[in-house]
Amino acid sequence: MDLPMPTEPAPLSTLPRSVPAPRRAAPARRVRTPGWPRLRAVLLGTLSIAIFLALWQAASATHLDFFLSFDNIPAPSDVAVRAMAIVLSPAFVGDVITSCERVYFGFAIAALLAVPTGLVIGRYKVAHELIFPLCELLRPVPAIAWVPISIMLWPTDWESIVFITFLGAFFPILLNTLYGVQRIDPVLVLAARSLGASEGAIFREVYLPGALPAIFAGLAVGMGVGWVSVIAAEMISGQSGIGYFTWQAYSLIQYSDIVLGMVAIGLLGLVSSAIIRGIGRAAMPWLPAL
Amino acid sequence: MSRTKGLVEIDHFGLDYISDGQATEAVDDVSISVRPGEFVSIVGPSGCGKSTLLNAVAGFRAPTRGRVRVDGEEVRGPGADRGMVFQQYSLFPWKTVRQNVEFGLKMKGIGVDERERMARTLLALAGLIGFEDQYPDRLSGGMKQRVGIVRALATGPKVLLLDEPFGALDAQTRVIMQQILTNIWQRLRLSVLFVTHDIDEAIFLSDRVYVMTARPGRLKAEFAVTLPRPRDPDGMQEPGFLALRRELAGLIREESLRAMGGELAGGLDGLDVMLGDGSLADVL
Numbered sequence: 329m330d331l332p333m334p335t336e337p338a339p340l341s342t343l344p345r346s347v348p349a350p351r352r353a354a355p356a357r358r359v360r361t362p363g364w365p366r367l368r369a370v371l372l373g374t375l376s377i378a379i380f381l382a383l384w385q386a387a388s389a390t391h392l393d394f395f396l397s398f399d400n401i402p403a404p405s406d407v408a409v410r411a412m413a414i415v416l417s418p419a420f421v422g423d424v425i426t427s428c429e430r431v432y433f434g435f436a437i438a439a440l441l442a443v444p445t446g447l448v449i450g451r452y453k454v455a456h457e458l459i460f461p462l463c464e465l466l467r468p469v470p471a472i473a474w475v476p477i478s479i480m481l482w483p484t485d486w487e488s489i490v491f492i493t494f495l496g497a498f499f500p501i502l503l504n505t506l507y508g509v510q511r512i513d514p515v516l517v518l519a520a521r522s523l524g525a526s527e528g529a530i531f532r533e534v535y536l537p538g539a540l541p542a543i544f545a546g547l548a549v550g551m552g553v554g555w556v557s558v559i560a561a562e563m564i565s566g567q568s569g570i571g572y573f574t575w576q577a578y579s580l581i582q583y584s585d586i587v588l589g590m591v592a593i594g595l596l597g598l599v600s601s602a603i604i605r606g607i608g609r610a611a612m613p614w615l616p617a618l
Numbered sequence: 619m620s621r622t623k624g625l626v627e628i629d630h631f632g633l634d635y636i637s638d639g640q641a642t643e644a645v646d647d648v649s650i651s652v653r654p655g656e657f658v659s660i661v662g663p664s665g666c667g668k669s670t671l672l673n674a675v676a677g678f679r680a681p682t683r684g685r686v687r688v689d690g691e692e693v694r695g696p697g698a699d700r701g702m703v704f705q706q707y708s709l710f711p712w713k714t715v716r717q718n719v720e721f722g723l724k725m726k727g728i729g730v731d732e733r734e735r736m737a738r739t740l741l742a743l744a745g746l747i748g749f750e751d752q753y754p755d756r757l758s759g760g761m762k763q764r765v766g767i768v769r770a771l772a773t774g775p776k777v778l779l780l781d782e783p784f785g786a787l788d789a790q791t792r793v794i795m796q797q798i799l800t801n802i803w804q805r806l807r808l809s810v811l812f813v814t815h816d817i818d819e820a821i822f823l824s825d826r827v828y829v830m831t832a833r834p835g836r837l838k839a840e841f842a843v844t845l846p847r848p849r850d851p852d853g854m855q856e857p858g859f860l861a862l863r864r865e866l867a868g869l870i871r872e873e874s875l876r877a878m879g880g881e882l883a884g885g886l887d888g889l890d891v892m893l894g895d896g897s898l899a900d901v902l
């Protein structure tokens with residue numbers, strides 16, 4: 329047998345090099361904004377926060393009363409003093425833990441149900457026709473509106489609040505997953521099939537990873553709505569939790585505690601979405617670093 | 619090694635697309651064959667049904683009329699015995715180069731070590747060593763398509779189907795890709811069915827070239843390319859090549875004009891649209 333063409337593949341050096349070609353794949357480089365612009369961003373950000381706190385402090389200290397009434401609004405310094413006193417107390421920590429449990433539990437169930445449901449109704453027209461109208465019927469009802477029904481439905485307070493959180497998180501995750509499946513390039517499915525992929529393998533290897541960016545967008549939104557729902561539910565019907573703490577502070581005229589509760593809720597939401605973003609980045613290494 | 623596999627027989631093939639209850643005849647009565655180990659190209663004006671034909675061999679669509687057989691067996695669906703390369707690369711963005719190439723082997727249930735060994739040979743053949751752990755996003759078009767080809771070859775298909783695989787590449791890259799493909803084809807000795815609208819490309823690569831008519835796609839002509847191998851890209855100025863090129867170009871221009879005539883007859887709206895997006899110049 330004679331092979332008339334040169335049998336060596338074209339040497340790399342003759343091949344197009346539109347990509348800077350490290351011998352080993354370099355980890356994605358995060359481009360650091362150099363020196364001054366970055367420092368400026370930090371300074372300006374700090375400045376606006378400082379001005380906000382200073383104005384608030386001044387308004388409270390002078391009991392400003394001009395249309396808005398700062399008469400009963402605690403100053404940031406009062407809140408800080410109060411925070412030192414109770415943040416590590418068992419009662420406060422217990423409320424934080426209770427709320428976290430409710431959110432994460434409801435959120436986890438929502439994610440475990442919504443992601444597979446979204447994948448299936450995105451993939452199968454029949455499933456879409458069966459399930460989607462029901463979703464569209466239930467979706468416009470805000471989770472909070474379920475509070476009375478939920479109280480009647482579930483044996484205890486804890487379960488009914490978890491249910492509210494679940495409802496809040498479920499629909500954003502479902503809709504984003506569905507959207508993620510629908511915008512997968514159909515050619516990728518053809519490619520997988522022509523490479524011998526079974527239906528199950530296509531789910532695992534194409535639909536799931538292909539929808540992952542949209543799924544994580546949905547999880548982030550779902551987590552946010554989950555926190556909104558849990559706080560509102562605790563304020564309305566809870567006997568514990570950080571939402572209950574905040575509302576209770578109002579009833580007990582502990583005004584510093586109201587702000588303390590708000591700050592805690594904000595921080596908990598922030599940490600929660602940071603966790604989801606972190607997991608998302610780890611799960612999707614192919615996406616360019618933000 | 620004697621080749622007995624990789625025979626493609628397309629027999630009085632016809633396909634109608636049904637949309638809104640209306641059937642459109644895309645391809646009619648096309649008979650094409652690829653002998654084991656042969657490199658065959660299909661050229662024709664855009665919209666004449668080249669992709670339709672290739673998709674039927676890949677098993678993505680069943681013929682409306684006629685038959686498609688590979689090694690005597692009727693094609694009933696997609697399968698790894700026929701490798702498919704798409705114009706839009708269609709690599710899995712969430713898989714590295716290595717994982718893309720190993721995909722078909724993984725589907726076959728081949729173990730991790732064996733997979734890696736097999737993929738490595740092919741990656742080397744396509745000059746992709748050193749890029750195994752990159753994600754497709756970071757690769758140039760030429761590299762993406764090399765990954766696409768290698769991915770389709772990994773499962774050891776008897777037939778390789780390519781649908782305008784180099785259509786999106788610049789001229790220089792395209793010539794290099796053609797050489798790499800020729801190399802791979804000769805090494806692996808498989809049958810190739812190659813769709814293109816580039817006449818030079820078809821002649822440079824093929825043993826035989828089929829020309830299709832404008833819609834509905836039918837066969838217009840068949841050419842054997844007897845130019846000796848190895849073929850040099852610079853040899854495209856030689857008389858044998860030029861004569862063949864002139865003949866093929868004439869046939870295709872005729873078809874393109876016919877396709878346009880049909881559209882022009884449809885009224886001035888058609889003309890506006892065509893001038894509007896510059897496709898008139900493309901067709902000529």
Ligand SMILES: Nc1ncnc2c1ncn2[C@@H]1O[C@H](COP(=O)(O)OP(=O)(O)O)[C@@H](O)[C@H]1O
Nearest residue numbers: 635637644663664665666667668669670671833
């Ligand atoms: N999924 C489809 N539904 C309806 N018509 C289609 C579909 N795919 C292709 N066609 C039509 O069939 C004809 C042939 O298409 P195609 O095989 O893609 O041609 P080519 O690859 O030669 O450009 C075209 O007129 C195209 O509009």
Ligand SMILES: [Mg+2]
Nearest residue numbers: 668669670781
């Ligand atoms: Mg096409």
